[in-house]
Amino acid sequence: MRARRTLIAGAGSAILAAVALTASPAGAKAATAPSGIRAPYAEVANAASGGILWDASPQARVPMGSITKVMTAYVVIRAGNLGRLITVPKGITAYDKKYGGSTAGLKPGQKLTARQLLYAMLIPSGCDAAYTLAQAYGPGQRGFIAKMNAAAAGLGLPGTHFTDPSGLPDPTETSTYSTAGDLVALGRDAMSLPLFATIVATAKHHVAQAKGEHPAYAWKTSNPLLGHYAGTTGIKTGDTQAAGDCLLFEARRDGVPVIGVVLDEKSWKAATRDAKSLLNYGFASS
Numbered sequence: 001m002r003a004r005r006t007l008i009a010g011a012g013s014a015i016l017a018a019v020a021l022t023a024s025p026a027g028a029k030a031a032t033a034p035s036g037i038r039a040p041y042a043e044v045a046n047a048a049s050g051g052i053l054w055d056a057s058p059q060a061r062v063p064m065g066s067i068t069k070v071m072t073a074y075v076v077i078r079a080g081n082l083g084r085l086i087t088v089p090k091g092i093t094a095y096d097k098k099y100g101g102s103t104a105g106l107k108p109g110q111k112l113t114a115r116q117l118l119y120a121m122l123i124p125s126g127c128d129a130a131y132t133l134a135q136a137y138g139p140g141q142r143g144f145i146a147k148m149n150a151a152a153a154g155l156g157l158p159g160t161h162f163t164d165p166s167g168l169p170d171p172t173e174t175s176t177y178s179t180a181g182d183l184v185a186l187g188r189d190a191m192s193l194p195l196f197a198t199i200v201a202t203a204k205h206h207v208a209q210a211k212g213e214h215p216a217y218a219w220k221t222s223n224p225l226l227g228h229y230a231g232t233t234g235i236k237t238g239d240t241q242a243a244g245d246c247l248l249f250e251a252r253r254d255g256v257p258v259i260g261v262v263l264d265e266k267s268w269k270a271a272t273r274d275a276k277s278l279l280n281y282g283f284a285s286s
Helices: 014-023 025-029 065-079 091-099 114-122 127-137 141-154 180-191 194-200 268-285
Strands: 041-046 051-056 085-087 111-113 204-207 217-220 232-240 244-253 256-265
Touching (some): 051 180, 051 268, 065 114, 065 127, 065 194, 091 127, 111 114, 114 204, 114 217, 127 141, 180 194, 180 232, 180 256
Antiparallel strands (some): 041 051, 085 111, 232 244, 244 256
């Protein structure tokens, strides 16, 4: 678990901002809010220190869609045994169909390693892979969701709660939720895991056919920043009808890592624009 974040300058935090201005040059740089941010919930921070550079409604509890898969990956990676072969369960068919979840193209009965399933979940945002991992590592969906919530408590994320390993609206649109502040903190912890960081920095991933186990797969990232914003290192997209378009992101320039999140944007174009603006602001303020 990383150290808790410290506020440098936040939306609607005039007193704290004034303290930051007298405390450090970084605070002075961050005094002016980034322009053009339309996401109602957002935060940007120095990923190394956790120092918050700017935020907007950072403690509001809102759905975040498939950003949920960051916690699913965190729990699985920490559990280990990633070379284990896992059979894709029959349940993925009804699950994906019921909620219209994005998939990695998995089929019941196929066998992939937990490590391969992590790639399938995080790169193309496969809800089928998240369901499969939860079923295996719970064991069972309820058992795994309990582990997700225990991990959230252990990481000090009081505004976060999970009812589904993918962030799909099960049982309701808002039953899985988090806050901008919690998601930035979770992102920092997840990015400290080397395998996680490697996967979310991958734009394309090919899995060769394994006879009797699975066909070949070619997965492309859902992250609109990878390959389009210099220095991007991850991390995860998310969207549902209630969550809007959400993006948890990190980039590094000149050795400085900046992490941020935008939630409930109206389009991917808008979410991408906001993320770029926040990253630019973050680098200028760090």
